[in-house]
Amino acid sequence: MTTSVAGDIVAEIHDLKKKIDAVVLAHYYQEGEIQELADITGDSLKLAREATKVRAKTIVFCGVLFMAETAKMLNPAKTVLLPDLKAGCSLVDSCPPDKLSRYQEMLRENGRKFQTVTYINSSAKVKALSDWVVTSGNALEIVKRVPAEYEILFAPDKHLGRYLQEVTGRKMILWDGSCMVHEIFSIQDLLKMKKLHPKARTIAHPECPANILEHSDYVGGTEAMIKHVGSYTEPTEFLVATEANMMWQLQNQHPQHRYLPVPGITCACNKCPHMALNTLEKVRDCMRDGKPEITWQPEFDKAKEVLARSLLNPLPAAATVAQMAGD
Ligand code: SF4
CATH class of the missing domain: 3.40.50.10800 (NadA-like)
Known part of the structure; x- marks a missing residue:
């Protein structure tokens, strides 16, 4: 055009x-x-x-x-x-609601006491089956508020779940889903780029696999990334492991820095086709x-309640959380 x-x-x-x-x-x-x-x-x-x-x-x-x-x-x-x-979204596709519901049922039948914490990248039906909905921006905060006596079933992003598990120390049952864009970042290419740009800072989205996060200087959602690069007063180079259009927003808000996208294994651009x-x-x-x-849609009625209490309302005390889980 x-x-x-x-x-x-x-x-x-x-x-x-x-x-x-x-x-x-x-x-x-x-x-x-x-x-x-x-x-x-x-x-x-x-x-x-x-x-x-x-x-x-x-x-x-x-x-x-x-x-x-x-x-x-x-x-x-x-x-x-x-x-x-x-x-x-590939994460939505990786968690069909009937499959999640059957898995929850199986856990209950086995006497497991758990709350379901679901990434916002999920269908409304899946949200309706959840106790909490999180984004990469508030996931830490919400996971920390799930009472210790509950296990956490985290769906659908296994990489974000694994990262949260590591940071919070909470053991989680991880659903086997992933983002098709963040999943394919190439560790070999990242390491090559780090050699070529030894002073660059690597920033990565927590949807990336563990090997990328291990070699990153900062891990955070997109909003947190913008804030993070804004904290650098001197012009700095950043290697960025998230969807490629994020470069535009980083450049727009903090043009004093240089941003280099980390390439993927199968695709050099890392753009989300959806x-x-x-x-x-x-x-x-x-x-x-x-x-x-x-x-x-009918499922919006229940999903809306979960969304509102997770994203909009001040977090309730742990006792109230237990009540909401129907305990
Ligand atoms: S980048 Fe695309 S596939 Fe990945 S989580 Fe976002 S919308 Fe889904």
Whole structure:
């Protein structure tokens, strides 16, 4: 697409925002041109919280399906549009709700006392089966609040779960799911890059496998990464192990530094194919046509309660947590 065509579409989107009274929310893993036109950019936690504050009639969610569903659940009165309904997530796919439900049943039958802590990258049905929903931004805080007498069933991201297990010292039953983007970072390439850039700091998302995290100077979600690089006053080189579009946001907020993406084993770009389904044209078209729209599903009723108490409300005391787990 030429610059002028892209510019025309962006102008159309700005007109449509006024016409349909819309706010555009975009995840840090969207293309830079989408992040640039958005009213609000953020990670899953920030966008979920921002969605609750939207006063406009419509939320245009530039991200993947579970994120748009989360916005709908937390602000049900709004029309929530997602540019491409097929924008899914490999973590969601790795945890089918009927499989999780059968596994929970098996644990209960075996007398195991546990709470289910689920990463936000999951379907609404899976959230409805959970005691807590976490993002990489609040996972530590919530895991620490699960009473010690409970085991934790952590789903679906085994890498984030393993990292949380290590940091908190809590033993967890880990679901075998992973993110197709973070899973494929190449340790050989990271080590090569570290040799080539000996002064560079390596920052990695906790969805990365353990061998990448072991060689990283800082591990955190995308919002935490931005804050972390912002704490460096001198221009610094960073090797970045997360989805490649994050480079745009880092550059945008802290242009004094240099960011080098860590390549993947099978793909040099590390772009999420699900996030990439959203394009400028599709953002415009969904605003013009009023679809695809996220409609209320029966499982949203329960999932919404879990989401609200996990992401929005102040955390309750441990005794209340035990009550909520039906103990
Ligand atoms: S980057 Fe990974 S976790 Fe994020 S939407 Fe894509 S597949 Fe899912």
